[in-house]
Amino acid sequence: MAALTDLTIAEAGAALAKGDFTARELTDAYLAAMETARGLNAYIEETPERARVMADASDARRAAGKANGPLDGIPLAIKDLFCTEGALSTAGSHILDGFRPPYESTVTQKLWDAGAVMLGKVNMDEFAMGSANITSHYGPTLNPWKASSGPNAGKDLVPGGSSGGSAAAVAAHIAAGATGTDTGGSIRQPGAFCGIVGLKPTYGRCSRWGIIAFASSLDQAGPIARSVEDSAIMLGGMAGYDPKDSTSVDLVVPDYRKALTGDIRGLRVGVPAEYRMEGTPAEIEALWQQGVDWLREAGAEIVDISLPHTKYALPAYYIVAPAEASSNLARYDGMRYGLRVEGEDLTDTYERTRAAGFGHEVQRRVMIGTYVLSAGYYDAYYLKAQRVRTRIADDFKAAWNSCDVILTPTTPSAAFALGEKQDDPIAMYLNDIFTVPASMAGLPAISVPAGLSADGLPLGLHLIGPAFGEETLLRAAGVLESAAGFDAKP
Numbered sequence: 001m002a003a004l005t006d007l008t009i010a011e012a013g014a015a016l017a018k019g020d021f022t023a024r025e026l027t028d029a030y031l032a033a034m035e036t037a038r039g040l041n042a043y044i045e046e047t048p049e050r051a052r053v054m055a056d057a058s059d060a061r062r063a064a065g066k067a068n069g070p071l072d073g074i075p076l077a078i079k080d081l082f083c084t085e086g087a088l089s090t091a092g093s094h095i096l097d098g099f100r101p102p103y104e105s106t107v108t109q110k111l112w113d114a115g116a117v118m119l120g121k122v123n124m125d126e127f128a129m130g131s132a133n134i135t136s137h138y139g140p141t142l143n144p145w146k147a148s149s150g151p152n153a154g155k156d157l158v159p160g161g162s163s164g165g166s167a168a169a170v171a172a173h174i175a176a177g178a179t180g181t182d183t184g185g186s187i188r189q190p191g192a193f194c195g196i197v198g199l200k201p202t203y204g205r206c207s208r209w210g211i212i213a214f215a216s217s218l219d220q221a222g223p224i225a226r227s228v229e230d231s232a233i234m235l236g237g238m239a240g241y242d243p244k245d246s247t248s249v250d251l252v253v254p255d256y257r258k259a260l261t262g263d264i265r266g267l268r269v270g271v272p273a274e275y276r277m278e279g280t281p282a283e284i285e286a287l288w289q290q291g292v293d294w295l296r297e298a299g300a301e302i303v304d305i306s307l308p309h310t311k312y313a314l315p316a317y318y319i320v321a322p323a324e325a326s327s328n329l330a331r332y333d334g335m336r337y338g339l340r341v342e343g344e345d346l347t348d349t350y351e352r353t354r355a356a357g358f359g360h361e362v363q364r365r366v367m368i369g370t371y372v373l374s375a376g377y378y379d380a381y382y383l384k385a386q387r388v389r390t391r392i393a394d395d396f397k398a399a400w401n402s403c404d405v406i407l408t409p410t411t412p413s414a415a416f417a418l419g420e421k422q423d424d425p426i427a428m429y430l431n432d433i434f435t436v437p438a439s440m441a442g443l444p445a446i447s448v449p450a451g452l453s454a455d456g457l458p459l460g461l462h463l464i465g466p467a468f469g470e471e472t473l474l475r476a477a478g479v480l481e482s483a484a485g486f487d488a489k490p
Contacts, residue, residue, distance in 0.1 A: 004029035005173040009230040012176060013070040016062065023062070023073030027055035027117050030075045034119065034174045040142045042169040044080050045088040046120040051075060054117040061115065070257075071237045072115025077175035079166050080121040081128055082108050082221075083210040087118070091212040092126040092136035092162075095357025096338045105210025106242045107179060107221045114237040119175055123165030126359045127329065128183055128214040131431040133164025133190070134418065135361045141165045143194060143415050144172040144490035148456030157415040157457070160190030160431075166224045167194040171490055177225040177234050181211060183218045184317050185435025188447035191224055192410035192460030195449045195488060197477070198224050199231040202468045203442035204249035206235075207242030215324035216247075218317075218439050228448065228478045232256035235470065251468060259471035260478040265299030267476060270403030274310035275434060277412075284409045284459065287451050291407055291461040294483035295476070303403045307395040312388045313437040318429060319372050319385035320440075325362075326369030332357065364425065393441040400466045405476045408434050410460035414453040438464045446477045450484040458488065 004026050007015065012026060031048050058073035067073075083089045083101040090096040104112070112118070123141045125133050133141040141164045143157040159168040163180030167190035170178050180187040182200035191198025199222045206221040213219060223234030236257065241250040271292060276285070296302050334340035334353030341356050343349035358366070372381035399406065412433060421427040438445040444467070447460040461480060465473035 005033050008227050009074050009176050009225060009233050010070070010227070012074060013072070013233070016073050017067070023055040023058040023117065024052065026073060027051050027075050030119055030174060030176070037172050037174045040144060040168050040172055041139050042122055042141050042165045042172065042174060043077070043120045044090065044092070044123050044138050044165070047087055047118055050087070051117050051119050054112070058115050058117065068113070068115035070233045071111065073117060074176050075117040075119045076111060077119050077122045077166060077169040077178040078108055079163055079179050079181060080124050081181050081212045082179055083212065084108055084118065084121065088121055089212070090137070091128070092124045092138060093357065093359070093362070094137040094339060095332045095353070097137065099338050103210065106207035106244065107211070107238050110240060111237050116237065122169050122178060125162035125164065126362050127212070127325070128162040128181055128186055129325070129361050129365055130161040131185070131189060131428050132158035132421070133161040134158060135359050137359065140418060141168050142418070144168055145195065145415060145457055146490070150455035152417045152455065156418040158193065158418055160193035160415065162186040163224060164190050167191055167196060167198065170194070170196050170224050170226055177223060177230055179221060179238070180224045181219055181221050182439065183215050183321060184439045185432040187222045187224060188410055188435050188445060188460070188462060189431060191447040192449070192458065193415040195458030195486065195490065196224060196226050197228055197231045197446065197448055198222070199235060199446045200438070200444060201235060201239060201470060202444045204247050205444070205468065205470070206238050207240070207245040207248045209242055209244040213328040215321040216328060217324060218321060228474060228481045229257060229260055231446070232260060232474050249468070254471055256470060256474055259474045261475060262479060262482065264295065264476055264479050267300045267405065267472070268303050268403040269295050269300045269476070270303050270305035270399055270406040272305050272307045272310065272406060272408065274307050275408045277433070280412055283453055284412060287459050287461065288407070288409050291450060291480060294480060295407065298479045298483065305399045305403055305406070307399060307437065309388065309391040309395050310437050313392055313440050314429065314433055316385040316388040316392070317436045317440055318368070319381050320389060322365040322369035323373050323382050324369070326366045326373060329362070329366055389440050392437055396441045396443060404472055406464040408462045408464070410434060410447040410462040414455065414457035414459055434462060443467060444470050444473050446473055448477050448480050448484065449486040450480065451486065452488060
């Protein structure tokens with residue numbers, strides 16, 4: 001039998017139901033694997049005692065015939081943006097170092113109610129601001145993959161961000177699955193870099209309550225897993241209406257797993273002209289065409305579409321997101337929780353605390369956000385960006401008249417070397433060029449591993465669906481996954 005940590009969530013759940021092994025044995029296997037992979041710096045805090053207690057409770061439920069479903073007994077990693085009662089919850093920032101909240105986020109509570117086991121809190125870009133998992137106060141996370149050739153052969157690579165710790169943990173088999181959050185691509189981009197599946201649900205599908213905020217109109221929780229089926233299982237456990245979140249949508253949560261029928265005959269797949277950007281590597285273009293061919297061979301109808309405002313999505317995003325961040329992060333002032341650096345007076349204490357507590361990328365985005373919201377610039381920048389955002393959403397609404405899902409690449413490149421783009425924020429921001437438009441429109445999207453680069457690194461294909469169209473999106477993603485047959489491991 002395969003190692004317990006090699007099993008998908010679906011496979012492990014089926015084996016637990018048959019009694020092939022216990023949740024405690026499965027959890028202990030992951031805890032042992034975590035010890036051997038600490039060099040990746042994927043976990044900020046491991047919670048082995050809590051994990052074993054939760055696993056024992058799962059075994060007791062199964063013995064009593066009261067298992068809670070497919071997630072019962074499954075060990076998961078939790079992005080450090082989710083508040084977890086009594087466990088370190090820092091958003092990867094020095095300003096929240098040592099913060100252990102007395103409450104649980106809605107999403108994680110739903111997972112615990114479903115019987116899942118918490119292995120620990122995983123690393124991330126500070127306050128989810130980044131595309132490489134290099135801005136964390138706790139140091140960078142390393143991608144478990146290595147290039148087999150080329151200029152980066154043998155070098156440490158980034159796992160993507162901001163959910164880089166989640167993606168690295170799942171790819172390295174030191175978690176069966178992980179929670180992530182996606183503001184402009186922070187689930188899908190690390191999923192592509194680490195050769196796993198990253199799913200961003202529709203904005204409002206999962207509660208944001210108890211998730212440390214970056215940009216409130218964009219942030220959305222979602223699963224990171226090793227298969228499309230596992231993503232469907234996790235989303236079913238995470239999603240649902242929450243009256244504590246005013247942006248949560250009161251809709252029934254479907255059985256996403258049942259959507260994986262493997263049949264996409266007649267499905268209309270849109271291919272947007274605007275995503276064919278100058279300078280895109282040939283291997284990315286070739287993989288995209290391969291994805292088109294796979295879906296066509298499975299019976300889908302390929303439709304050329306236009307999303308004319310795509311080119312404005314990234315600049316608009318980098319006005320809207322920092323503006324909301326500057327507002328959300330104003331609460332970190334050293335007065336109530338987290339870091340406090342005493343100054344000569346109140347204002348000096350604020351300034352010293354925030355200067356010491358926030359890293360350079362967070363400071364940069366807070367400054368940008370404060371500038372675009374200031375008197376004289378609010379209309380010129382922030383309001384104009386919001387108007388552009390509406391146009392982007394309107395482009396997608398028009399596209400759904402002629403297609404059911406949209407296929408694009410996930411990223412403009414494979415994972416790059418640690419430190420390679422660290423001093424060039426614009427180059428770093430361009431990593432999200434294919435993922436940001438769906439975020440700006442609040443649409444569900446998924447990255448599926450589909451091939452390897454010339455240097456032996458994973459590349460992803462990206463599907464976008466209409467609002468609350470996760471079932472169709474997952475069905476198409478499942479077919480893409482089967483056609484790609486991606487089974488490479490780091």
